[in-house]
Amino acid sequence: LIELRDVKKSYKLDSIEIPVLKGISMIVEKGEVVALVGPSGSGKSTLMNIIGCLDVPTSGEYILDNIPVQNMNRDQIAHIRNKKIGFVFQNFNLIARLTALENVELPMIYAGVGRKERKERAMELLNMVGLSDRSGHYPTQLSGGQQQRVAIARALANNPPIILADEPTGSLDTATGKSIMELLLSLNDKFGTTLIIVTHDPTVASYCRRTVRIKDGLLVE
Amino acid sequence: LIELRDVKKSYKLDSIEIPVLKGISMIVEKGEVVALVGPSGSGKSTLMNIIGCLDVPTSGEYILDNIPVQNMNRDQIAHIRNKKIGFVFQNFNLIARLTALENVELPMIYAGVGRKERKERAMELLNMVGLSDRSGHYPTQLSGGQQQRVAIARALANNPPIILADEPTGSLDTATGKSIMELLLSLNDKFGTTLIIVTHDPTVASYCRRTVRIKDGLLVE
Ligand SMILES: Nc1ncnc2c1ncn2[C@@H]1O[C@H](COP(=O)(O)OP(=O)(O)OP(=O)(O)O)[C@@H](O)[C@H]1O
Ligand SMILES: Nc1ncnc2c1ncn2[C@@H]1O[C@H](COP(=O)(O)OP(=O)(O)OP(=O)(O)O)[C@@H](O)[C@H]1O
Numbered sequence: 502l503i504e505l506r507d508v509k510k511s512y513k514l515d516s517i518e519i520p521v522l523k524g525i526s527m528i529v530e531k532g533e534v535v536a537l538v539g540p541s542g543s544g545k546s547t548l549m550n551i552i553g554c555l556d557v558p559t560s561g562e563y564i565l566d567n568i569p570v571q572n573m574n575r576d577q578i579a580h581i582r583n584k585k586i587g588f589v590f591q592n593f594n595l596i597a598r599l600t601a602l603e604n605v606e607l608p609m610i611y612a613g614v615g616r617k618e619r620k621e622r623a624m625e626l627l628n629m630v631g632l633s634d635r636s637g638h639y640p641t642q643l644s645g646g647q648q649q650r651v652a653i654a655r656a657l658a659n660n661p662p663i664i665l666a667d668e669p670t671g672s673l674d675t676a677t678g679k680s681i682m683e684l685l686l687s688l689n690d691k692f693g694t695t696l697i698i699v700t701h702d703p704t705v706a707s708y709c710r711r712t713v714r715i716k717d718g719l720l721v722e
Numbered sequence: 723l724i725e726l727r728d729v730k731k732s733y734k735l736d737s738i739e740i741p742v743l744k745g746i747s748m749i750v751e752k753g754e755v756v757a758l759v760g761p762s763g764s765g766k767s768t769l770m771n772i773i774g775c776l777d778v779p780t781s782g783e784y785i786l787d788n789i790p791v792q793n794m795n796r797d798q799i800a801h802i803r804n805k806k807i808g809f810v811f812q813n814f815n816l817i818a819r820l821t822a823l824e825n826v827e828l829p830m831i832y833a834g835v836g837r838k839e840r841k842e843r844a845m846e847l848l849n850m851v852g853l854s855d856r857s858g859h860y861p862t863q864l865s866g867g868q869q870q871r872v873a874i875a876r877a878l879a880n881n882p883p884i885i886l887a888d889e890p891t892g893s894l895d896t897a898t899g900k901s902i903m904e905l906l907l908s909l910n911d912k913f914g915t916t917l918i919i920v921t922h923d924p925t926v927a928s929y930c931r932r933t934v935r936i937k938d939g940l941l942v943e
């Protein structure tokens with residue numbers, strides 16, 4: 502269960518303060534599939550970074566499974582980032598000196614999964630996103646859409662109960678995008694995975710059961 | 723005038739050869755507006771890099787304004803990249819230690835434009851893409867869509883006769899994407915700028931007068 506109470510976030514640039522989130526309150530139940538939509542620059546990635554424990558709000562409260570995140574210690578936060586939440590970054594964030602396979606293995610190395618098991622799982626995940634023939638490529642040897650699919654496979658590595666995907670089909674053609682959405686939805690069907698998906702694509706939003714709109718840092722109905 | 727004759731491109735990975743473009747022949751007339759579409763990994767960016775003189779074909783001929791590109795010297799190529807062709811990269815390729823304004827100024831610095839004139843032009847271009855209030859931000863202080871719009875403004879800096887845009891609206895919401903397409907099409911109306919636009923978005927392709935489809939490294943009708 503994800504609960505935000507009047508979450509605000511401002512950045513400081515020189516002496517100017519830039520308010521980005523101006524008071525977001527929302528609840529996402531376990532097993533929900535939610536689309537997050539809004540204009541470029543409206544605060545979607547900022548909100549996802551807070552929900553994913555990658556950034557902290559300037560004020561307000563974030564409660565994850567009934568525990569206030571601001572009361573958690575470093576180890577608890579590290580556990581959440583590695584085991585509880587899978588994150589697909591908008592700019593992929595692949596490690597350039599690792600191959601596609603190694604990028605997908607990385608979360609499993611942190612989670613202590615054995616070598617043989619993690620290689621098999623990583624190959625299985627690359628296959629699920631249509632890239633079994635690119636496992637030995639480095640990110641610079643992959644197309645934009647292929648890099649995005651490696652980032653998706655990596656987010657699924659530890660089969661986390663929550664997946665936060667920031668425009669997961671942005672670099673994909675319609676058909677490839679559809680197969681990725683079907684993969685994510687199948688995880689929700691099979692394991693009850695909670696999905697929050699930022700998208701600019703109305704078709705992707707239509708796959709989700711609920712749509713949350715954000716504009717200028719505030720939710721709009 | 724852009725003319726490709728049986729252009730092929732293969733990458734070498736360890737000892738394996740990966741054919742990516744398998745024989746592309748096409749002509750783009752001056753002032754045309756062409757959409758380039760195809761599945762993820764089909765060779766769109768590879769083709770655009772060759773047309774933009776950022777990469778060379780493994781075999782085949784590329785003739786730009788009646789001059790074979792393989793016969794050009796370094797200075798001629800540098801002139802084409804700086805003055806003749808504006809390129810919007812799929813992954814933006816902004817310089818991280820420069821502000822949005824400085825990124826847009828960069829092509830004009832290479833072209834020898836005076837300081838006052840280039841600052842005014844750069845500000846005007848940022849305004850045209852809706853980012854006049856973000857001119858002092860570094861790329862990491864901008865959202866994904868804002869970075870993309872800075873990359874678009876930079877490609878227009880020297881008002882080049884050819885613009886190659888690799889998924890220019892991939893990170894933009896529908897409304898922002900529409901205003902960017904209207905900006906590009908207005909350049910075609912006013913100056914006769916030739917546009918080649920890679921896209922996964924059928925709406926963007928519908929703005930173009932011609933659509934070229936690519937699949938597995940070959941053009942399909
Ligand atoms: N340096 C490289 N070494 C080996 N293979 C490469 C290299 N760069 C690209 N490729 C391969 O070339 C193919 C075409 O890549 P390209 O970037 O042109 O695709 P694309 O059509 O732009 O796809 P997308 O829509 O995902 O951006 C891909 O299968 C990719 O794996
Ligand atoms: N480090 C920073 N310093 C200052 N401002 C920032 C910083 N990071 C982001 N911003 C600003 O915060 C606002 C929200 O950014 P965010 O990345 O959340 O937008 P978004 O909704 O994800 O947009 P897009 O659809 O373009 O990805 C933007 O206006 C951006 O300029």
Ligand SMILES: [Mg+2]
Pocket residue numbers: 545546547591667865866867
């Ligand atoms: Mg974003």
Ligand SMILES: [Mg+2]
Pocket residue numbers: 644645646766767768812888
């Ligand atoms: Mg591409």
